[in-house]
Amino acid sequence: SSQPASAAMTLLEFFGCSLISFSPALIMFIFTVANNPLKIIILTCSAFFWLLSLLLSSIVWFAVVPLRKQLVFSMVVSILFQEAIRIAFYFFIKRAEEGLQKIALAEDASAEETSQQSMSDNATGGSGGGGSSGGGGGAAAASSAGGSEPLTDADQVTLTAGTGRPVKILHLHSLSYVCGLGFGFMAGAFSMVNLLADISGPGSVGLGGEHEGFLLVSSVLALMFVFLNICWTVVTFVCIEDRRLYFLAYVWGSHLLCSLLTLLNSSASPLLSLVPIMVSLTCALIGLLLSLHLVEANLAGFFTSLVSPAWMLRVCRR
Amino acid sequence: AARAQSEAVNQQQQQSGAEGEQPRVEDVDDEEEDADKLLLYGSKQIIRLFVPVSICMLFVVSIISTVSYYSSTQQYLPYTPFHDQTDDPGKIAWQSILNALIILGLVIVMTIVLIVLYKLRCYKVIQGWLYVTSVLILFFFSLIFFGVLLSTLNLAFDYITMAVCVWNFGLVGQVAIHWKGPLLLQQMYLIFISALMALVFIKFLPEWTTWVLLVLISIWDLVAVLCPKGPLRMLVETAQERNESLFPSLIYSTTAAYMSVGTAEQPQQQQQHDGNVSSDLDESGSHQQQHQAAAQVLNGGGGDGGEAGVSGGHDGDGPDAAGAGSNGLRVRNKAFHDESHGVKLGLGDFVFYSILVGRASSAGDWNTTLSCYFAILIGLSLTLLLLAIGRRALPALPISITFGVIFYFLTSLIVSPFVDALTAQQFFI
Numbered sequence: 028s029s030q031p032a033s034a035a036m037t038l039l040e041f042f043g044c045s046l047i048s049f050s051p052a053l054i055m056f057i058f059t060v061a062n063n064p065l066k067i068i069i070l071t072c073s074a075f076f077w078l079l080s081l082l083l084s085s086i087v088w089f090a091v092v093p094l095r096k097q098l099v100f101s102m103v104v105s106i107l108f109q110e111a112i113r114i115a116f117y118f119f120i121k122r123a124e125e126g127l128q129k130i131a132l133a134e135d136a137s138a139e140e141t142s143q144q145s146m147s148d149n150a151t152g153g154s155g156g157g158g159s160s161g162g163g164g165g166a167a168a169a170s171s172a173g174g175s176e177p178l179t180d181a182d183q184v185t186l187t188a189g190t191g192r193p194v195k196i197l198h199l200h201s202l203s204y205v206c207g208l209g210f211g212f213m214a215g216a217f218s219m220v221n222l223l224a225d226i227s228g229p230g231s232v233g234l235g236g237e238h239e240g241f242l243l244v245s246s247v248l249a250l251m252f253v254f255l256n257i258c259w260t261v262v263t264f265v266c267i268e269d270r271r272l273y274f275l276a277y278v279w280g281s282h283l284l285c286s287l288l289t290l291l292n293s294s295a296s297p298l299l300s301l302v303p304i305m306v307s308l309t310c311a312l313i314g315l316l317l318s319l320h321l322v323e324a325n326l327a328g329f330f331t332s333l334v335s336p337a338w339m340l341r342v343c344r345r
Numbered sequence: 346a347a348r349a350q351s352e353a354v355n356q357q358q359q360q361s362g363a364e365g366e367q368p369r370v371e372d373v374d375d376e377e378e379d380a381d382k383l384l385l386y387g388s389k390q391i392i393r394l395f396v397p398v399s400i401c402m403l404f405v406v407s408i409i410s411t412v413s414y415y416s417s418t419q420q421y422l423p424y425t426p427f428h429d430q431t432d433d434p435g436k437i438a439w440q441s442i443l444n445a446l447i448i449l450g451l452v453i454v455m456t457i458v459l460i461v462l463y464k465l466r467c468y469k470v471i472q473g474w475l476y477v478t479s480v481l482i483l484f485f486f487s488l489i490f491f492g493v494l495l496s497t498l499n500l501a502f503d504y505i506t507m508a509v510c511v512w513n514f515g516l517v518g519q520v521a522i523h524w525k526g527p528l529l530l531q532q533m534y535l536i537f538i539s540a541l542m543a544l545v546f547i548k549f550l551p552e553w554t555t556w557v558l559l560v561l562i563s564i565w566d567l568v569a570v571l572c573p574k575g576p577l578r579m580l581v582e583t584a585q586e587r588n589e590s591l592f593p594s595l596i597y598s599t600t601a602a603y604m605s606v607g608t609a610e611q612p613q614q615q616q617q618h619d620g621n622v623s624s625d626l627d628e629s630g631s632h633q634q635q636h637q638a639a640a641q642v643l644n645g646g647g648g649d650g651g652e653a654g655v656s657g658g659h660d661g662d663g664p665d666a667a668g669a670g671s672n673g674l675r676v677r678n679k680a681f682h683d684e685s686h687g688v689k690l691g692l693g694d695f696v697f698y699s700i701l702v703g704r705a706s707s708a709g710d711w712n713t714t715l716s717c718y719f720a721i722l723i724g725l726s727l728t729l730l731l732l733a734i735g736r737r738a739l740p741a742l743p744i745s746i747t748f749g750v751i752f753y754f755l756t757s758l759i760v761s762p763f764v765d766a767l768t769a770q771q772f773f774i
Binding site for chain 1: 384385388389391392395710711712715716719720722723726752755756759760762763764765766767768770771772773774
């Protein structure tokens with residue numbers, strides 16, 4: 028009788044809160060990340076790195092037994108770990124880029140070898156069984172499929188030792204944006220997912236004396252932290268790249284500020300939660316302006332992109 | 346032939362690598378573009394595996410969390426005889442280790458049986474076995490699955506309609522998997538089969554046995570695929586000597602490949618949306634393993650639930666070689682000139698990843714599920730990266746399962762209490 032109605036009610040709250048927290052991240056993912064497989068992989072990596080930072084901070088929390096109840100200590104430790112991991116991810120990506128570049132160049136060379144060798148193979152009819160068993164080495168497929176481009180001299184690649192110019196796998200700005208998205212999504216997910224699972228079951232918030240806006244506050248804060256993480260990551264990466272380390276002060280300062288202000292959240296009154304929300308919003312806006320300034324994006328252009336997906340796609344695909 | 350050719354190619358590459366790279370005409374822009382395309386291509390292959398693995402895991406997790414049939418363990422397989430409900434860690438430890446060893450033993454036995462059959466050229470036997478296996482999964486396990494799904498959703502359904510639906514469902518699945526069909530349909534059915542098998546394993550295995558089994562299976566996988574005398578390696582080499590392809594079904598491939606057992610036919614070329622040609626078929630004996638596993642699970646599950654009068658023809662039943670075989674994972678790197686090479690991942694990999702994530706989610710904590718999911722994805726990317734570097738069949742289980750198991754225990758024991766303490770008071774970090 029009332030079961031479908033109450034199920035619908037809690038499902039509504041579930042969808043509402045999850046969309047509050049995650050729909051901007053989802054939209055950003057769909058429009059800017061989903062079509063580029065490399066970005067998806069970097070997103071997964073950055074989410075994993077955030078998970079590592081959480082793991083490290085939990086170990087510290089677990090180990091320091093007397094301070095387990097004083098969450099402030101572990102929160103500060105966690106913030107420090109997160110920032111450290113953010114910087115570490117920058118260096119990791121740099122290193123990975125070099126490594127991948129080497130692999131890519133080596134692949135190129137071998138691809139050239141393969142095609143040449145297989146073409147000579149085919150000439151001598153050495154592809155036993157024709158193109159059977161899976162387009163033998165692809166080389167045979169290349170020559171027999173007829174759908175591939177003919178190899179020309181222009182496709183020859185250089186492998187001189189120490190080929191100077193690094194191949195840009197991904198532009199730093201879009202890389203930092205994707206990384207921030209990963210961090211933010213993971214941070215929001217870990218704080219929201221259990222709440223969302225609980226709220227979609229039977230029951231109502233507030234039976235234990237908490238205020239009804241508990242879930243709403245959590246969702247909005249998760250949303251704020253997604254944006255904040257994106258801004259922090261962009262600022263951090265560009266700072267380290269350009270060696271303008273003083274902007275890191277903004278990142279660390281605002282992270283500590285926004286995070287420690289959430290200590291004001293209490294289950295008694297929702298009004299106190301307005302403080303962290305508003306401060307986070309302000310920090311996010313400042314962060315946005317700062318990141319745009321650092322990546323030298325045109326502010327007007329940025330706002331245009333918010334209403335014009337095509338422009339945004341163009342910018343973010345750089 | 347393909348194998349021989351690819352080995353020749355490998356040797357050639359090694360030679361060129363050994364001689365050092367010869368300077369050629371430098372064209373920096375082309376080089377950048379080519380390298381970029383290559384990376385993009387490689388990452389596309391990784392994503393092409395991320396998507397089905399994620400779908401399978403998502404399916405398993407959602408079923409576990411909604412359908413109570415699969416999250417409750419009342420009956421056990423005859424292969425896990427030690428399943429006392431006790432809290433004594435020592436007892437749990439030795440019982441689960443023994444159970445897992447029994448199952449692993451079954452896996453090994455079935456693998457050896459399969460290799461013997463293959464070496465003796467009993468292709469008809471193997472093929473028949475595969476057919477029977479998939480029939481059992483597609484008809485009987487699906488029937489049970491739909492039954493419990495309908496009862497969870499509280500929908501009324503009559504037997505006649507159910508019979509018609511399951512009949513069609515199963516038959517189309519048979520055709521799509523073993524014969525010709527749209528690639529997407531085949532992929533969907535393969536994902537469905539893997540998810541169903543994972544659900545069955547989660548249902549019938551005691552909890553700690555699952556974890557020990559996962560670890561043991563990944564070690565076995567490592568050994569079987571990489572050691573020179575490893576069974577799976579021998580299988581592949583035998584197939585290669587005979588210039589034959591291995592069984593095409595029960596391997597998830599991102600491009601189409603239709604071949605019959607034990608012959609070296611011209612692969613049918615099916616125009617995919619990116620115009621691929623059928624990719625290589627030098628799979629390691631993963632499929633056989635899947636089949637074995639499937640057969641075994643089926644027999645185990647069937648005998649258990651009293652459904653499907655499955656004859657005890659195969660006695661080495663159990664959740665076995667699925668993992669063992671499945672891990673032939675190949676990427677062919679004729680890269681950007683023709684995107685004809687799909688990536689192949691054995692169904693056993695799907696099954697064991699889903700078992701891990703499903704078991705993690707059955708504990709009720711979604712933080713754990715999330716972290717296991719990302720750990721598995723990262724493990725899969727690392728494996729594919731190693732594949733790109735190593736260029737040989739690699740086991741896909743060890744790295745992912747290791748990460749997954751480590752992260753499961755770390756998250757559930759250390760991270761979750763921390764995060765719960767924070768979110769209960771709405772402290773954000």
